[in-house]
Amino acid sequence: xxxxxxxxxxxxxxxxxxxxxxxxxxxxxxxxxxxxxxxxxxxxxxxxxxxxxxxxxxxxxxxxxxxxxxxxxxxxxxxxxxxxxxxxxxxxxxxxxxxxxxxxxxxxxxxxxxxxxxxxxxxxxxxxxxxxxxxxxxxxxxxxxxxxxxxxxxxxxxxxxxxxxxxxxxxxxxxxxxxxxxxxxxxxxxxxxxxxxxxxxxxxxxxxxxxxxxxxxxxxxxxxxxxxxxxxxxxxxxxxxxxxxxxxxxxxxxxxxxxxxxxxxxxxxxxxxxxxxxxxxxxxxxxxxxxxxxxxxxxxxxxxxxxxxxxxxxxxxxxxxxxxxxxxxxxxxxxxxxxxxxxxxxxxxxxxxxxxxxxxxxxxxxxxxxxxxxxxxxxxxxxxxxxxxxxxxxxxxxxxxxxxxxxxxxxxxxxxxxxxxxxxxxxxxxxxxxxxxxxxxxxxxxxxxxxxxxxxxxxxxxxxxxxxxxxxxxxxxxxx
Numbered sequence: 001x002x003x004x005x006x007x008x009x010x011x012x013x014x015x016x017x018x019x020x021x022x023x024x025x026x027x028x029x030x031x032x033x034x035x036x037x038x039x040x041x042x043x044x045x046x047x048x049x050x051x052x053x054x055x056x057x058x059x060x061x062x063x064x065x066x067x068x069x070x071x072x073x074x075x076x077x078x079x080x081x082x083x084x085x086x087x088x089x090x091x092x093x094x095x096x097x098x099x100x101x102x103x104x105x106x107x108x109x110x111x112x113x114x115x116x117x118x119x120x121x122x123x124x125x126x127x128x129x130x131x132x133x134x135x136x137x138x139x140x141x142x143x144x145x146x147x148x149x150x151x152x153x154x155x156x157x158x159x160x161x162x163x164x165x166x167x168x169x170x171x172x173x174x175x176x177x178x179x180x181x182x183x184x185x186x187x188x189x190x191x192x193x194x195x196x197x198x199x200x201x202x203x204x205x206x207x208x209x210x211x212x213x214x215x216x217x218x219x220x221x222x223x224x225x226x227x228x229x230x231x232x233x234x235x236x237x238x239x240x241x242x243x244x245x246x247x248x249x250x251x252x253x254x255x256x257x258x259x260x261x262x263x264x265x266x267x268x269x270x271x272x273x274x275x276x277x278x279x280x281x282x283x284x285x286x287x288x289x290x291x292x293x294x295x296x297x298x299x300x301x302x303x304x305x306x307x308x309x310x311x312x313x314x315x316x317x318x319x320x321x322x323x324x325x326x327x328x329x330x331x332x333x334x335x336x337x338x339x340x341x342x343x344x345x346x347x348x349x350x351x352x353x354x355x356x357x358x359x360x361x362x363x364x365x366x367x368x369x370x371x372x373x374x375x376x377x378x379x380x381x382x383x384x385x386x387x388x389x390x391x392x393x394x395x396x397x398x399x400x401x402x403x404x405x406x407x408x409x410x411x412x413x414x415x416x417x418x419x420x421x422x423x424x425x426x427x428x429x430x431x432x433x434x435x436x437x438x439x440x441x442x443x444x445x446x447x448x449x450x451x452x453x454x455x456x457x458x459x460x461x462x463x464x465x466x467x468x469x470x471x472x473x474x475x476x477x478x479x480x
Contacts, residue, residue, distance in 0.1 A: 009415040010160045011429060012081050027084040027477055030196055035079070043078065046188050047422065050076055053184050059177065059238055074177060075470030077421050080185065081432055081452040088199075088448055088476040091154065091162060091436065094345030095446065097336060099150050099438045102167060102323045104339035106146040110136045110319060120338055121331045125355075129328075130376070131321035133284060135291060139308065141317055142215040143442055148315040149208070149279075150438040151175075154346070154450075156417035163349045163414070165433065167332070169316060169324040171281050174471075175437050176239040178451040179204055179246075181473040197478035199448035204437070205246035208279075211441035212247075215313050216276045223276035225249045226266065228257070230282050230298045240281050254282075259302030262309040277313045278303075284318050326375040326409050327353060350412060354405040363410040364401065367394045370410040371461075372401065385461060387413050416461055419472065421454055431455045433463050434474065449474035 013028040024032035035043075054073050083091075108115055109126055116123040126132055151172025153165040182201050186193055209225065216223035229240035231253055244251035250266065257266055257275065265272035280287065286296040288303040306312045322328060330351040333344045352359040352370070363370060367386050374382035384397040401408050418429035436450035452472040453463035463469040 009429075009431070010156060010158075010417045012083075012156070012417055012419040012432065013079075014420060028082045031080070031082060031192065031475075034192065034195075043422075047078055049188060050078060050184050053187065054180070057180060059180055075456055076181060076184065077454055077456075077470055077472045078185075078188075079420050079422060079427070080473040080475045081419050081434070082475045082477065083449065085477050090345065092446065092448075094162075094164075095152055095436055095438050096444050097340065097342060097345050098152065098164065098167070098332065099147065099440050099444060101332065101336040101339050102150070102169065103145050103147055103440060105335045106317075106320055106323050107141070107144045108339075109322065110139060110146075115335070115338055118338075120334050121328070125327060126322060129322055129325060131284075131319075131325050133319035133322075135304065136317070136319040139317075140310070142217070142313060145215060145440045146317040147320045147323065148211060148215060148317075148440055150440065151435045152438060154434045154436065155349075155414060157414040160417070162346055164332070164346050165349060166326065166329060167324045168435075169320045170283065171236075171316070172435075172437065173236045173239055173281075174435055174451040174453075175204060176242040177471045178437070178449070178474070181451075181471055185473045196475065199476040199478060201447040201449055201474075204447045205243060207439060207445060207447065208243065209247040209249070211439040211445070212277050212279055212315055214441040214443075215315065217310050217313060220276045224266075224274060225277040225279065226252045226257075226275055228252055228254070228278050228280040228282055228300075230254075230286065234281070236281065243279075254297070254299045257300045257303075259300060259306055262302075262306050262311050264300065264303065264306050264312045275312060277315060279315050284321060287314075287318060326373055327355065327406070330409075349414065352410040354401055354408040354410065359410075360401070360405050363408075364398060367398060369413065371413050372397060372408055372410045375407050375409060383462070385413065388459070388461075413461070419452070419454065421456070421472075423456070423458075428458070430458075431461055431463065432472070448476035 013024060013032060014022045015025050017023050051073065054076060059074060105115065115121050116126060147169040149172060151168040151174065155163050155165050157163060178201060212225045213223050226249055227240055227244040229237060229251055241251050252266060257264055264275040266275050282298055285292045287299040288301060289296045289299055290301050291304040307314055330348060330353060333348055336342055336344045352363050354360045354363055370386045372384040384393065386394065416431040416433065419432045420427045421430040432452050432454045434450050434452050436446055438444065438446045452474045454470050454472055455461060455463045456470050457468055
């Protein structure tokens with residue numbers, strides 16, 4: 001198997017024992033030796049079979065800005081990202097800590113606002129933020145959990161240390177790819193799972209349903225759960241339908257629900273059915289036209305009244321977006337210290353807030369070295385990667401930042417870790433990140449691993465599927 005273009009960044013599977021040599025790391029040795037023994041035609045046949053399997057399941061996504069509006073198969077790479085068991089233990093510890101602190105923060109800013117009163121976080125950054133939902137002030141959530149499903153983006157950089165790149169707490173997506181990537185790998189290469197102690201992920205839907213049921217309103221012994229989708233034209237609609245089917249619950253749109261006497265009901269052929277927990281995949285602004293956007297036809301009129309009365313639990317809660325705003329992200333280590341009295345297990349990427357005049361000056365003087373992001377940006381859009389940008393792109397971004405500095409942050413350009421990946425010329429290194437999914441309810445839990453996203457374009461640091469990225473199966477080994 002031809003191996004080319006191996007990066008100078010830390011590689012997840014290979015290392016360089018001597019100049020010009022490549023060898024598998026100890027935790028990946030069994031897999032790598034197996035891969036090298038496979039005939040090229042066997043691997044190529046498996047790649048074709050994988051595409052066919054994904055097409056049959058219907059795993060597609062929409063590319064934003066694609067005029068054709070066509071759904072596409074998300075690219076899948078057969079070479080897994082392999083994580084030793086002890087590394088995962090550290091990641092899991094840090095992720096649990098982070099979600100505990102983030103939920104404590106959200107609860108605080110919608111109640112006592114102690115962290116603001118003590119000036120650990122600037123009050124204007126929170127109270128003047130478009131993601132702060134004042135209507136939620138004073139609302140009590142079961143177990144004080146607001147972010148029930150968190151997707152935390154992790155990167156490895158530098159000498160190999162992990163960093164949290166961002167927290168996704170509104171409607172994090174991608175878990176369906178994690179599950180189906182594993183199913184396809186197990187179907188194509190069952191012998192690999194017989195010889196490697198790979199932790200399972202297929203039970204995620206059962207775990208998700210368990211957590212959703214655990215946060216039902218008080219006094220509900222057998223809660224009814226639904227998944228609320230904006231509809232078939234949403235880019236993640238496949239995932240909405242997939243998770244509903246896997247959990248064995250109804251997939252509903254706003255028009256399928258109504259509110260009566262501050263309770264939520266679903267319309268069924270047998271009459272109204274009370275709904276207790278809603279796993280929503282709709283943004284705050286569209287959730288209830290009586291409170292937010294009056295022109296929304298996606299949400300449920302009166303839903304917020306039911307939430308205020310404690311008659312239904314919305315997962316994730318309205319208002320969680322304040323904790324995944326990129327301008328709030330730099331303060332998460334302070335949240336961990338403040339609410340938990342602990343030092344962060346996982347480090348943040350050093351971040352410059354353009355709302356601060358001194359940091360703005362630095363950013364403007366070093367745009368060709370930095371990654372600049374919109375504080376509300378997502379999907380790899382609204383970004384400038386300075387070292388790879390043209391002079392014209394840099395100057396265009398400079399003007400944007402000067403016009404609205406509070407809406408931008410900047411970070412150093414990290415040499416993200418790589419993983420061997422199948423490309424046209426053979427196997428080459430491509431940059432990867434990892435999105436583990438953390439479930440918070442009565443307890444905090446997660447399946448080992450997550451969604452590994454890979455930047456398929458040579459040299460690209462953007463892993464998002466909407467920007468040409470793909471996915472890999474993520475193996476967490478029981479034994480390193």
